[in-house]
Amino acid sequence: MAVAFLLYVFAEIAAIWAVGSAVGVFGTLGLLLAGAILGSWLARREGAKAMRAFTSAARSGRPAEKELTDGMLVGLGGVLILVPGFVSDVLGLLLILPPSRAVARRLWLRRMEKRAVRFANQRRGPVMVVDSEVVPPSEERRREGTQPTVIEGRVIEG
Incomplete structure (x- = not known):
C-alpha cells in the first residue's frame, strides 16, 4: 500500500x-x-x-x-x-x-x-448460493400436494 x-x-x-x-x-x-x-x-x-x-x-x-x-x-x-x-x-x-x-x-x-x-x-x-427459476406445479401435482419444481439453476460456490 x-x-x-x-x-x-x-x-x-x-x-x-x-x-x-x-x-x-x-x-x-x-x-x-x-x-x-x-x-x-x-x-x-x-x-x-x-x-x-x-x-x-x-x-x-x-x-x-x-x-x-x-x-x-x-x-x-x-x-x-x-x-x-x-x-x-x-x-x-x-x-x-x-x-x-x-x-x-x-x-x-x-x-x-x-x-x-x-x-x-x-x-x-x-456456502453455495443457488440462483434458480421456480415453476408452479401442474394441476395434477397440486392435487397431490407436490412442491414446485425447479427447472433451471446456477450454483455459485465460494
Missing part, C-alpha cells in the same frame, strides 16, 4: 511538472483550479442523479445495489477531484462520468460478491 501511495505521489509530481513546463506556473494553477470547480459541479450533478435513482428504487421496492454503488463511486470521484493534482482529477472524472462509472460499478460489485462468499465460508463453512 505504501508503494502504491509513493507511485501515486511521483505520478502527480511528474504530471504537474509536465503541465507546468508546457503552460507555466499560472496556467498550471488555473488548470488545477478549473478542474476542481468543474469536477465539483459535475460530482454534485451526478450525485443528485444517483440520489434520485436510489430513492426511486427504494420506493418501488426493488434492490438498489446499483444506485447505492453509483452514489459511492460519485462521492469517491468528488473527493479525488478536490485533491490537488492532475492524476487524481482524471481518476475522479472517470468515477463520475456514467460510462466509465458503469465499468467501475461492475468490477466493484463482482469483487464484493466474491468477498462476501469468502467471508461467509470463513465464518460458517462452505
Whole structure:
C-alpha cells in the first residue's frame, strides 16, 4: 500500500511538472483550479442523479445495489477531484462520468460478491448460493400436494 501511495505521489509530481513546463506556473494553477470547480459541479450533478435513482428504487421496492454503488463511486470521484493534482482529477472524472462509472460499478460489485462468499465460508463453512427459476406445479401435482419444481439453476460456490 505504501508503494502504491509513493507511485501515486511521483505520478502527480511528474504530471504537474509536465503541465507546468508546457503552460507555466499560472496556467498550471488555473488548470488545477478549473478542474476542481468543474469536477465539483459535475460530482454534485451526478450525485443528485444517483440520489434520485436510489430513492426511486427504494420506493418501488426493488434492490438498489446499483444506485447505492453509483452514489459511492460519485462521492469517491468528488473527493479525488478536490485533491490537488492532475492524476487524481482524471481518476475522479472517470468515477463520475456514467460510462466509465458503469465499468467501475461492475468490477466493484463482482469483487464484493466474491468477498462476501469468502467471508461467509470463513465464518460458517462452505456456502453455495443457488440462483434458480421456480415453476408452479401442474394441476395434477397440486392435487397431490407436490412442491414446485425447479427447472433451471446456477450454483455459485465460494
